[in-house]
Amino acid sequence: MIRPRLILLAALLACGVPLGVAAADPAPVVATDTGPLRGLLADGVREYRGIPFALPPVGERRFAPPVAQTRWGGTLNATRARSPCPQVVRYGQTDASDDEDCLYLNIAVPAAPAAHGPRPVLVWIHGGAYVGGSADIYPLAYLARRGDLVVVSINYRLGVFGFMTHPAFEADHNGALGLEDQREALRWIRRNIRAFGGDPQNVTLAGESAGAASVCLQLAAPREASGLFQKAIIQSLGCTVRLRTQAEAGATGRAVAARVGCDDAATALACLRAKPVNELLQAQVAVGAGDARAFAPSVGSISTPRPALEAFASGDIVRVPILNGGNRDEMRLYVGYEVAGGKPVTAATLPERLSALYGGQAAKVAAEYPLPAGMAPPAWLGRIESDYLPGAPLANCLILTTARLAARHVPVYEYEFTDPDAPPVMPDPGFEMGAVHSAELPYLFPHISYNHRIDGPDVPATSRALSERMVAYWSAFAHTGRPDAGHDRPWPRYQGDGDVLRLDPREGGAFNAWGTHHCAFWQSLYPDALP
Numbered sequence: 001m002i003r004p005r006l007i008l009l010a011a012l013l014a015c016g017v018p019l020g021v022a023a024a025d026p027a028p029v030v031a032t033d034t035g036p037l038r039g040l041l042a043d044g045v046r047e048y049r050g051i052p053f054a055l056p057p058v059g060e061r062r063f064a065p066p067v068a069q070t071r072w073g074g075t076l077n078a079t080r081a082r083s084p085c086p087q088v089v090r091y092g093q094t095d096a097s098d099d100e101d102c103l104y105l106n107i108a109v110p111a112a113p114a115a116h117g118p119r120p121v122l123v124w125i126h127g128g129a130y131v132g133g134s135a136d137i138y139p140l141a142y143l144a145r146r147g148d149l150v151v152v153s154i155n156y157r158l159g160v161f162g163f164m165t166h167p168a169f170e171a172d173h174n175g176a177l178g179l180e181d182q183r184e185a186l187r188w189i190r191r192n193i194r195a196f197g198g199d200p201q202n203v204t205l206a207g208e209s210a211g212a213a214s215v216c217l218q219l220a221a222p223r224e225a226s227g228l229f230q231k232a233i234i235q236s237l238g239c240t241v242r243l244r245t246q247a248e249a250g251a252t253g254r255a256v257a258a259r260v261g262c263d264d265a266a267t268a269l270a271c272l273r274a275k276p277v278n279e280l281l282q283a284q285v286a287v288g289a290g291d292a293r294a295f296a297p298s299v300g301s302i303s304t305p306r307p308a309l310e311a312f313a314s315g316d317i318v319r320v321p322i323l324n325g326g327n328r329d330e331m332r333l334y335v336g337y338e339v340a341g342g343k344p345v346t347a348a349t350l351p352e353r354l355s356a357l358y359g360g361q362a363a364k365v366a367a368e369y370p371l372p373a374g375m376a377p378p379a380w381l382g383r384i385e386s387d388y389l390p391g392a393p394l395a396n397c398l399i400l401t402t403a404r405l406a407a408r409h410v411p412v413y414e415y416e417f418t419d420p421d422a423p424p425v426m427p428d429p430g431f432e433m434g435a436v437h438s439a440e441l442p443y444l445f446p447h448i449s450y451n452h453r454i455d456g457p458d459v460p461a462t463s464r465a466l467s468e469r470m471v472a473y474w475s476a477f478a479h480t481g482r483p484d485a486g487h488d489r490p491w492p493r494y495q496g497d498g499d500v501l502r503l504d505p506r507e508g509g510a511f512n513a514w515g516t517h518h519c520a521f522w523q524s525l526y527p528d529a530l531p
Contacts, residue, residue, distance in 0.1 A: 026079075027111075032192040034069045037076035041111060045141040048107045048196070050082035053188035054181065056101035057157060062273045063166075065173050066103060066184040081106065084134035085158045086277050088285055094132060094450050098277040100161065105154040105185055108140035109196050114148070118199035120478040123189060123229065124153045125182060127209030127438070130295045131159040131284065138445045146468070147475025150198035152189060156181035156214075160284045163295045165246050166253030168268040175249050176303035179217055186228040204478040206233035208441060210296075213237045213393065216402075217297060217304055220311035222318045224302065229320065231481055233474065236326045236437055238398025240309035240405065242391070242529070249298035252287060259283040293393075312402065313531065315409040321481040323474070324403050325415035325500075329434035330394040332382030336429035336436070345378035347371060353381055357389060361525050368521050376431035388522040390529065394437055397519040401530050403494050412494040413483050415473075416513050418504040419466060423457040440503075443467040444474060466505040 027039035027046040039048035054066035061067060083099035109119070122143070126133040135153035144151040156162060162178030173180050190200045205228070207215045215232050216239035218225040257263055260283050262271035272280070288294035297304050311317050339345060345353060350371065355362040369384050371377060388395040396416070403414045420432075422439035441448050442459050443466060449456040459467050473483040473491065484491040492499045492510050500513040514520070523530040 035072040037078040048078040054103040081136035108144035120202045121150045121198040125207030125211035127211045154185040165249035165298045172302040175298035203229040204231040205229035208235040220308040233323045239402040241393040246300040312405040321411040326399040327435040328418045330437045331385035333436035335382040339429045379431045387517040396517040414494040
């Protein structure tokens, strides 16, 4: 399935570590409140890798909130990436990990002195469906250097270790320990980033896919997250998608516990803490089979106090400027995986597929979306799903609903990435993929790679100007809260349907994404999900 230069697996599914780094000069030693550390200097960027921000979540700290890092002895050698959090190989392409000692972060800083005081800080949360991914797969130097930013990427616990809900766990943070890890990383950054030349009062929290969902949930918990960041970037995730309650999600946790022989309520917590990492990972795989969001955070604790839809509608959110958007063909990636896995989509089978996806609304969907002449049926199915799919967090109409609700309370800048020539995310499935889920990532993180063996592809020559423009927008937003500040290409603040910026090398400017994606039609079918 793998062609080395074509692997760019969606970050929703991604995990792994990057290629090794060539020898480089040491960066200056930096003093932090947890001890001094030394990084490396290369290509005009100082990088510090594998910095622990919390104690290893092992033993009694497994299934408990993170504990702040204590001082280490001597000078920490922060020149190499550390382990991803426990996860399995997915789709035969990503790296596995069984190391719970994984709560680390990485920092990249331009080596040149800052021109105007401390630099803005951009903190990146990786994707991976809450069961995979790593801070280490993102090359940070390009964004740091071109954007004049301090860029930080962070790890957090995943799957059964970070997002499993169970009745035996502490109620305040049940089902959301990974979110608490993110907050602990942000607290470490707030205390220490000035030592790296960063401004602790100008932090942008950013993420893609499950990382974007994490940003959503931090925004929706103002009592826990206020003051930890001053701006937010949400890439490819509709914040308002419904999450399970603690009671609903507890069934998954009980199933995992039963599978490993920990179904006695009185001893479940001690039993689960004693189980080997790989035994719990295999139970996670078995219990979560067929449910891509089996280990998404649950709602109803202090960590996740209320549904994001309710929080965004009421304005009970962290009130900061938001840059929000997605990719035109998000869901074509998953149709591609199905086709590659032997589940073809033809004109004859398309009605059956629509019925499976949309139930009693399938006939209306088919009438709204007649198959265009010359369009491959799987590409058309992917386009329909990308507009709206019940329960799917990647749908464009859900992403736009997030903008509509948030814009009532805070400045919102909305985009849609539409480059049809984006680097391929998977081997050619036999139909046009377009701007699928995660296709925009190499425009911000060139050569992003999802395992330690393969260097990801660069953007095509025709798209490099778009990459430079996107970096300029993202960094201007981090500097000022306005993505077009200091640039001659305007980006309107989102105030209505026509205020969505198209990111495309051939055509740009604002357009009416709500109309393009038939969102009024979908709203008529699913008014509760698309208010």
